[in-house]
Amino acid sequence: MSKKCAKCEKTVYPTEELKCLDKFWHKACFKCEVCNMTLNMKNYKGYNKIPYCNVHYPTTSFTAVADTPENQRIKQNTKVQSNVQYHSEFEKQKGAYTQVADTPDMLRHQQNTKNISLIEYHRNFEESKSQFTCVTDTPVMKTQLTNTKNVSLIEYHKDFEKSKSKYTQVADSPEIQKYLQNTKNISLIQYQKDFTDSKGSCYQVPDTVEMLTHRRNTENVSRIKYHADFEKMKGKKLTVVDDPETMRIKQNTAIQSQVEYHKVKDQLNEMEIRRPDREARDMEGPGVQEVEDVPTRRVGSISDYDPMNNQFGSISRYSGGDPEPPRGYQAPPPQSYQPPPQQSYQPPPPQPAMPPPSEGMVCKALYDYTSADVDEVSFQEDDLIIQCQPIDEGWMEGTVKRTGQRGMLPSNYVEPVN
Template sequence: MNPQCARCNLVVYPTEKVNCLDKYWHKGCFSCESCKMTLNMKNYKGFEKRPYCNAHYPKTNFTCVADTPENLRLKQQSKMQSTVLYKEDFEKNKGKGFSAVADTPEMQRIKKTQNQISNIKYHEEFEKRKQGGEPTLQQKPPSPVPYQAPEPAAAAPPPSTGKRFKAVYDYAAADEDEVSFLDGDVIADVQQIDEGWMYGRVERTGLAGMLPANYVEAM
């Protein structure tokens, strides 16, 4: 039984039959879908099982890649590599903080706000300490002047001169020949040993010894 023409649907006899694009055509019906120019097996171009001339062949733009087994395998492989690289980078930078955060306008605004909050809290804490009588940085006691040991002949303190001093800071003795006292204690029988140290007796405890001169003031 003779087949039908894909163009005109009439019977195609063997003498005029063209077998192309999985269809049968009359030689005169095998023409371009756009301009109807008669084609042959050498100059036709097929698209979706339809013949076209070279000038009217549809220009196709492939916007997506077909999900063939090979493409799916490559996609999965790329995803696995990205996951591995992310984990390696995370482990490498773990514990180092966020030092590489982009310095965007939003991050700059957040950083500025945090600095302002820190400054406000610092000043509030400073005022609380000042009002509560706690020592501030300027009120901390000075460091004692290093003591230069006197000659053995001058080890004994000179006779009492009767001078009295008042402690302005707490002091804890750092050696056996020193004396401890508290802020406000009265130091009696004070004698100057050198520029940085004195000898005296704490009236509250009755103990006597050397003390730093910059921790007391004359009464």
């Protein structure tokens, strides 16, 4: 049996078939009943199995009628039963009641009522316990819970600030002071006891995989850093400025060396000056009487001089029977000796002070930082970090000008100055 279109009542073929509202339509015949606008399955609205557009869709209208006496009575009863009306009447008649003491029968009745209420509540709770379904909190519910919590905290702090000055501090009574002192003593005794019990006990735990990995990485980074710095400074010479203490030590050493040199030189010159007189006495012969206990020495080279005993190696003779010079010895003729001119000591000219080393890249500390490893440095806020060298993203190397320590530091804790 062929399908008929509900609009034009002609045969509907499968290529142009549209089934909607329990009827068959041509796609071109599926139009609004009022304005003939072509509709589709997304924008149509059906009413009594007839398609309409959103504008001409028929709406249901209500007719206002007068309230019957029955409706007015129900409305009045509802209003009386409402909480607002109840509280209003209660406030109006608040002072019209006379309060009397509860009789034993009234107290027993109240207690029974309370017990019955609790029993009824728990019975209703147990009956309705399995009727609730737990569902996941929606984002709106989570937001509401968070807001409620924040409001609660704000309200708590506001109430606390209001009532902060309403408390009155009073002196501790003797009983309170004794109790505090006893509590303190007990705490100290317990601490000492626990400390003594655990004094010789050590708790060794095996290193975790993370700790072993961290140690190995730290060791590798330290070796790589050391070799990198070593390769950088391999062919460089570091010249430092001599401080006043070092310059003073150098000056004193030079002066002592010059004084020692001139002391020995003056002693040798004095020996050479006395040498011609001894030669003349040796050539005068045996008729000359020498002063007793004054030794006369034979002419010898300066190498025969013993500086330790201030004596020559070869002694000629003494008055009183010393051996005579060997036969065939002829003294050389006297020679006039003139000592070499002595040079006055002149201190070396002062060396020009070397210019201070360059501070390189200078950064200023924004926060305090405490080192977490041996190759890091600690610094305080507003410290200057000189000779900064970026290592990688997030780390750099520098010297703290206040302490002189050099090491690695986080680059986000400082800002460059120059």
